[in-house]
Amino acid sequence: MVYEPSEEKRLILSNIEEFAKRKIEPISKKVDEEDHIPEELYMEMKDHGLMSLLIPEVYGGLGLDTITYSKVLEIMGRYSGGIALSLEAHNSLGLNHVFLFGNDEMRRMVIDYTLKNARPVAWALTEQTSGTDAKNMNTTYKKDGGKYIINGSKIFITHGVSARYIVIMAKGERGISAFLLDGESPGLERNKLHGKMGVRGSDTAEIILRDVEVPEENIIGNEGEGFRQAMKILEGGRIAIAAIALGLAQASLDYSIDYAKQRKAFGNTISQFEGIQFYLADIATNIQASRLLIEHAAELYDRGLPARKEISMAKYFASQVAMDASRMAIQIHGGYGYFRDFGIERYLRDSKLMEIGEGTNEVQKMIIAKELLK
Structure with a gap:
């Protein structure tokens, strides 16, 4: 198979290449040195569709297939690994989880917020003692009336400090479930981790949850499907x-x-x-x-x-x-x-x-x- 993009996708890739050359290459060294991606760059990336690459056009995204999406990240990787990783964590993990498994109301709320504010969505699975071995996570939830109570911690979470919305996995009686968490929830502590070797730019954080309340409508899918x-x-x-x-x-x-x-x-x-x-x-x-x-x-x-x-x-x-x-x-x-x-x-x-x-x-x-x- 030889990848042959349509004329529309070819134009999208050409525009993104031009944007990366013009806006990302000149600041890539500074992003790495300061371990910070400017907020205005996120706004510009949003305007070029980079914050909604996999989201269908009906929701306001570019609606790319996976091959074309991979071409976008290849372009970004050539100019800045740190910025490329930020886009990957947001598009592939956080936002994509909401879109694939959330209900339509949840999708529209998160996508609309992203398209307006250009803030990435975080995705929290890894813990200090369970990375690959995710089934043995220690973060737990329990049902309490019309809400869930979550306790535990997550580590190495990309956009864990800056994200307004966080997709978080926790274990309960029915197994592991996924929740959409508001980053401003009481009981949520977010600490930026410093000293990354590479892919610097986006914040990486430890997240601590102490009796964090999540409305029952914020479960993603059903219990045990996380x-x-x-x-x-x-x-x-x-x-x-x-x-x-x-x-x-x-x-x-x-x-x-x-x-x-x-x-x-x-x-x-x-x-x-x-x-x-x-x-x-x-x-x-x-x-x-x-x-x-x-x-x-x-x-x-x-x-x-x-x-x-x-x-x-x-x-x-x-x-x-x-x-x-x-x-x-x-x-x-x-x-x-x-x-x-x-x-x-x-x-x-x-x-x-x-x-x-x-x-x-x-x-x-x-x-x-x-x-x-x-």
Whole structure:
């Protein structure tokens, strides 16, 4: 299969590429250094449809299919891993959970708020003692008349401080359920975590819940459906993480090619040396393989076909390629690649999260093996 976007989607991707080049590239270094994405950029991204990429047009979104959505995140990954991750966490996880499993009233409330205020929706699953092992979470809920009472804590939550709405998973008598939580609820404490290695920009937080009351109409779906919902959301999220990794790898390759054509040593540009050429050939081949894995997984996902194995393959492989490509880029740039001013080392720091987020690569290999051995 060769991805051939329609003329409408081609125009969308072209406009987003132009926006990223004009608005994101000039501030990407500052976003990384200050670990902050300006609020005005979120407003501009909202105006370009980037805050509602998967939401159907009838609700005011772009209504992209998963393949085209992955192309958007690949573009963003080339210019800023931090901003790309912010968009992924909002579109793939928080907002998408509400849209796929919430009722129509909930959907419209959250989508309308997002389109008006350009504030991301957070998604809270991970805890200090249960990341991949989500069924063993300690955050609990209980029904109390016309409301639910939630107690517990979550960790490493993207937009956990800035979000007005948070999708949160908690365990009760009927299993794990998902709730839409107002970020201004009494009893909710949100603490920003500092010192991220990479993908800097969006806030990452610890969330503590002490007898937080949630109206019964804010349960997403039915009681006990939260785990199944979360696993579905994570499948789409893994495709998105793979796409960001692909963008990071492509940027590393592009910078390396440009530098190798200019840098001279021993009377020749280093692009003439076989060792450098082999670096570039290996990474370019693996980038193309990543792209095809992502497109195949996205197509299966959009068609509603079984895709767990293919999604995990795409995420596992693309994230490894991003790490390899960024290491190669630093090696080719030599001492310049090691210093922040040149901007190359950021791709290595950003790429590392791609091997961790939305399920570590070890988990992806477990999924692949399980599917193979069925």
